[in-house]
Amino acid sequence: MTSETIEDWRRQIDEIDRKLLELFNERSRCAMQIGRLKRALGLPVYQPEREREILENAERLNQGPLDDTAIRRLFERVLDEARSLERLAVAHDGPAAEAPASAPTGTRKTR
Amino acid sequence: MTSETIEDWRRQIDEIDRKLLELFNERSRCAMQIGRLKRALGLPVYQPEREREILENAERLNQGPLDDTAIRRLFERVLDEARSLERLAVAHDGPAAEAPASAPTGTRKTR
Numbered sequence: 427m428t429s430e431t432i433e434d435w436r437r438q439i440d441e442i443d444r445k446l447l448e449l450f451n452e453r454s455r456c457a458m459q460i461g462r463l464k465r466a467l468g469l470p471v472y473q474p475e476r477e478r479e480i481l482e483n484a485e486r487l488n489q490g491p492l493d494d495t496a497i498r499r500l501f502e503r504v505l506d507e508a509r510s511l512e513r514l515a516v517a518h519d520g521p522a523a524e525a526p527a528s529a530p531t532g533t534r535k536t537r
Numbered sequence: 538m539t540s541e542t543i544e545d546w547r548r549q550i551d552e553i554d555r556k557l558l559e560l561f562n563e564r565s566r567c568a569m570q571i572g573r574l575k576r577a578l579g580l581p582v583y584q585p586e587r588e589r590e591i592l593e594n595a596e597r598l599n600q601g602p603l604d605d606t607a608i609r610r611l612f613e614r615v616l617d618e619a620r621s622l623e624r625l626a627v628a629h630d631g632p633a634a635e636a637p638a639s640a641p642t643g644t645r646k647t648r
Contacts, residue, residue, distance in 0.1 A: 432571055432574050432575070435570050435574070436571070436587070438567050440591075440594065442560050443564075443591060443612070445556075445560055446560055446612075447595055447598055449553050449556055449557055449560070450557075450603055450611055451601060451602060453553045454602050454603050456546045456549050456550050456553070459546050460550075463542055463543050467543075476547070483551065484558055487555060487558055488558060488562070490562060491562060491622065492561055492562055492565050492618060496621070499618065500561055500614055500615065500618060501554070504557070507603060507607045511602065
């Protein structure tokens with residue numbers, strides 16, 4: 427009976443993971459659009475003050491149970507992937523000073 | 538005008554990040570419940586076959602634009618945090634074979 431309950435929580439987690447997957451990809455589509463606009467405007471992909479803002483917002487709004495350092499680690503990963511995709515968006519639109527065509531996969535972190 | 542559009546995409550990202558934050562924490566509450574149940578049943582916190590299932594589900598359902606390796610990196614981070622919290626849940630309930638009281642913070646990865 428208790429092991430059924432573990433299954434119940436796991437089904438909830440599977441449902442959450444489907445939403446996370448959708449949001450990760452939705453967020454990436456936004457990041458790619460921003461990458462294209464930055465390129466059109468000649469702006470750098472990496473804007474540290476915006477990344478700082480994102481991390482600060484996440485920590486400020488965090489109500490747990492994850493602590494702020496865990497939230498920061500999660501959003502740092504999200505930001506890493508967004509940055510890679512923005513670079514890819516820039517590179518796909520043609521050569522740009524900041525992101526040569528070979529850079530996006532090369533700059534991706536492997537764990 | 539174009540820089541306003543960057544702002545529009547950023548507002549969308551902020552909205553997505555609020556949902557991500559909520560889901561990360563909701564997922565963690567589920568993981569803590571599972572941690573407590575595992576302890577009651579004498580099961581180990583780390584169950585590699587379940588983690589593999591989670592990663593496989595994410596990759597199977599992924600429709601991009603993030604590629605499967607990016608999705609895997611994101612969910613590996615999510616799993617790392619879940620494992621830490623499960624251990625914490627186990628430790629808070631009292632001493633357990635797998636997770637001494639000092640383990641949870643000590644095993645947390647710093648980046």
